[in-house]
Amino acid sequence: MSLKNFSELFVDLDASNSTNNKIEVLKNYFLSNDPIDNSWAIYLLTGKSNKRFISGRYLKNLFSKIYEYPEWLIDTCYLKVGDSAEVITLLLKNKSTSRKKKLSNISLNELLSKIIPNLSKLNEEEKNLKIRNMWETLPEDNHLIFNKILTGTFRVGVSIGLITKSISKLINIDEEVISHRLMGNFEPSIDSYEFLINKKINLQELNSKPFPFLLANTIEDKIFKHSINDFQFEWKYDGIRMQLIKRSGNVSLWTRGQELVNESFPELVEEISHIQDDFVLDGELLVWNFKEQIAFDFSFIQKRINRKSPTKSIQIKYPIIFIAYDLLEINGRDIRELKLENRRIELEKYFSKWQNKTENNISDIFKISDLIFPKDWPDALTYKEKSRENNTEGLIIKKKTSIYSSGRKKGIWWKYKVDPMQLDAVLIYAKGGSGRRAGLYTDYSFALWKDQELIKFASAYSGLTNIEIKELDKWIRKNTIEKFGPVRSLKPEMVFEISFEKIQISKRHKSGIAVRFPRITKWRKDKKINDADSLENAYELMKKIS
């Protein structure tokens, strides 16, 4: 069991564009490696950790020092390659003569649980020596993995869905179960892997984990051919999608990005703990304007999400509400297989019970989503247009007969947004501003997914508040991968909602599209880069508009 196997896995996954092929490759890897290495592999492949232990710059300087290589030459190479870890890997090939004859055969576990974490305990000299030693004793085809993990740039074209599928095939258990097991925290260990591949399904074990979220697709024309009565209509709130879980008396609040955020919303946790039943609710967390009974916009909930243990005054200044869309589990009974219309009946039944039985008025902090009843599709359109008035983004349309599956399944849920000219994109470059903004990184470039690659699609300068600009600037300086002149390439981590006026085909851009007046309308701290839109989404948008 060695790092070599994982390197080979990386090469194989990297060389394949076929989903089935990738699943096969993964399955074979899991079959032929230790549980602990498998566990680490899943950890890496799902991007649960991409901590940067050493910057690309540091790595390049170290190489330059050890092998007396001019830095400018490494920089020139970088321009061609675009990734420090890879540049150093390629340059190391040229230094194969200095390699020790006896190569070390370490495991993925050893590398990730010992060698790399221990680096941060060493002083600079020891650290450099250790890295050099690794370079000279690791087999050549392990260098890329080593350098990429060091610099926190390990990425390969594998989604959580693909991992889920391959494990599901491996042990012949439904994907939904595996997907559920992969939710929440994943600490690499023999146990966590064994849990994942356990053939016995034990609901108790999944107690602390949220269900995989069901997501809405962009509206499709074909829906308008169906009877309006087939669907349930709700407002599309612009808050943080969450599952509110109460099991065996314990309350947990999970975001869609799979973060546990109990500490940020103690008043909700407290209130919910008074309810007698156990349940799992799918809903949205918002800062609520109780006077007018509408939501405050997204920037308000942002003020709460990152603040742990908020003071009473913060809680009063930004009063939150949890709006429940759906009931997924009640008193230990998983009801996701029920039809939506039946789940809704359950939801309403239990909510009114809770309202009447709880001492405090729970509706101060918890309500269920109001349904809307358009007469026909033109009427639905009118509702959609009105959504701005109550600070919602449009409508969510759900098929009444649908079960609660997972992921972005087609033909179940749709979002009907009031302003369709928006995409969620990943920040990849930043450039220093000029004039009033000199000294700050204020010119940003954003990318969309194409397969597993992030392709730049727009640059934007405006839309963030001065406080956000400062905060982002600080982040940019800490998360720079490379600098070229005034431009920094950044660790792909931050997602922003980009709005624009027009979208059209452009041969001049690598993305193949050009947008007019792009601007940042939201810093989506609640989203992970995998949640960002793809170029395909952009093309669909273009089709819809033309």
Added chain:
Amino acid sequence: MRTKQEYLIRYKDGNLYCELADIWIDPSKPVKKALITHAHFDHFTFGCEEYISTKETAILLKERVGDNIKIKTFEYGEEFKINGINISFHPSGHILGSSQIRFIFAEEKWLISGDFKLQKDETCKKYEIVKTDYLISECTFGLPIFKWDESNKIANDISKWITNSPEKTSLLFCYSLGKAQRLLNEISQTNFKGNIYSHSSIHKMNNSYKKIGIDIKDTIKIENKKKIDELKGSLLLLPPSLSKGSYLKNFKNIQTAFASGWMSIRALRKRSGYDKGFPISDHADWDGILEVVKKSEAKNVFFHHGDSEALSKFLVEKESINVLFFGK
């Protein structure tokens, strides 16, 4: 120091030109007299009055341009005189017939490297070290990130790539002259024993190689209508020009790869659209270029065909070699 006009060989209209002999080297437009280093399309043009090359290059050239060109041939190492200049061809190891060209005039030696490589290639003559005063070298891969693996390692990777997917048809894209034959030679020495098919452009070149006496593995010419089942598990060699467009629709259940030095860079590999890239090149890598510069003992070096900036700076700073520039 001489002015640019006074060099024996200089750049004129984007081509290498020797005024004293009124002769062009690999010209990109029709001229009176053209020395041809090798038969790749970017090294010759149609319509020159007279071509001069090695015997092997002449055969390949005729295959591509037609029989009715006027072409004078010489053996490797054989000296001939034009206007008092001694000229000779020397093996450059790039493809069959490829050569470096040496000029000697008034005891001053000039060497045009042509495209060259130092790596093993059983389908052509090995690169010959030639001493010179002035060296004009290509530098296609003039950065230290380029370091080639042994070609038999790449061939084994290709063999594994095919045999690991027996249910698929493996399409390997490569240049039809030189690279294809080298790959055939290497692959025939691996564990892969399945059928190999060649696109007609490659098949034609294979035959020319055989005519010249190079031992090339027999391949099946791809006909328009081939049963898909028949191709399962076999290797198809195709020119890169067919990788985009409708040609691929002729096949089902395929995997594609490109054999090129550029494939050593992941970003290029990803962008290329092929499933896989095999980094194998008929050009010298960084170490290869440095070795040739040193062993040629040239005091003055010019670079063309590539990004020469980093390479030049490195030679000047680290090796104290005088790197000159032609200018435009």
